Amino acid sequence: MLLTNMAYFLLSFVLIWFGSGLIVSSASKFSKKLRLSPFAFSFVFLGILTSIPEFSVGLQAVADHNAEIFVGNLLGGIVVLFLVVIPLLAILGNGISLRNEFDTTTLLATLGVILTPSFFVLDKKVTNTEGLTMIILYSVLVYLVERKRGIFDAKNKQLLNMKAYSYLDILKLLMGIGIVFTASHIIVEKTLFFAHTLEVSAFYISLLIVALGTDLPELSLAIRSVISGKKEIAMGDYMGAAAVSTLFFGIFTLLHNGEVLTVSNFVTTFAFIGTGLGLFYLFFQKKHFISRKNGFVMFGLYVLFYNY
Secondary structure, eight states: OHHHHHHHHHHHHHHHHHHHHHHHHHHHHHHHHTTOOHHHHIIIIIHHHTTHHHHHHHHHHHHTTOHHHHHHHHHHHHHHIIIIIHHHHHHHTTOEEOTTTOOHHHHHHHHHHHHHHHHHGGGSEEOHHHHHHHHHHHHHHHHHHHTTTSTTOTTOOGGGOGGGOOHHHHHHHHHHHHHHHHHHHHHHHHHHHHHHTTOOOHHHHIIIIIHHHHTHHHHHHHHHHHHHTOHHHHHHHHHHHHHHHHHHHHHHHHHTSSOEEOOSOOHHHHHHHHHHHHHHHHHHHHHSEEOHHHHHHHHHHHHHHHTO
């Protein structure tokens, strides 16, 4: 039984790698044909697509009336993205440049939206009003990011030109999504299976273990994007995936039929998320560049978080 579950677990990693490759390849071609910035395209579309595992886990948690699972998974996902995945991209890719993608105002707005869920859970409850607020904040952010060389750029007429879309690329994208979704579902299931024997709170399992499992698409994209030299696609995906966690948090709060109540202490989690986002902003402000050294600093913070 144990060996069978382990085999499925390892096979899922291989499937995630293959599926993310299809997604990166087709997304790059779409952004060129549609004359969209790869970053702007990835921020919305890839950000949502690679967050399918988080969405799946969240829906199941709502159905099971276990809010701590989706709260821990979404907050843990932000920690993983900013303190593991982005540092990994900077380390392996010898730095990340965002010079042409973000101005200071848009970056601050993005980080503010990403920080919102962890702020709202400090009092151990999230109301429907706060859930609706998160959905609105994400919608406004998408407009800010996409108005320049994005889906809301009035100068771009290619979005409605059906000839710009390749059926083969669409098929590859859908295949990649399907593979990632299936593999991520297996990974989450097996992660919970292996973690169950530890008898740890559902929140902490989701925060430290499930979040790593559901962020495997982003981890795979980091490695593949470095190999292919398309780091702007990966970075757009990561910022978009972190921001879409706020959207999902709002949706799941409204679907939960009332306030989301938890018993865990979120002060430590909020402090680490806030520190991680603060470091990202400081490094970005200097040269619009996250260096390899910066990546090691941010990853060191994750090691501290994991062992805290």
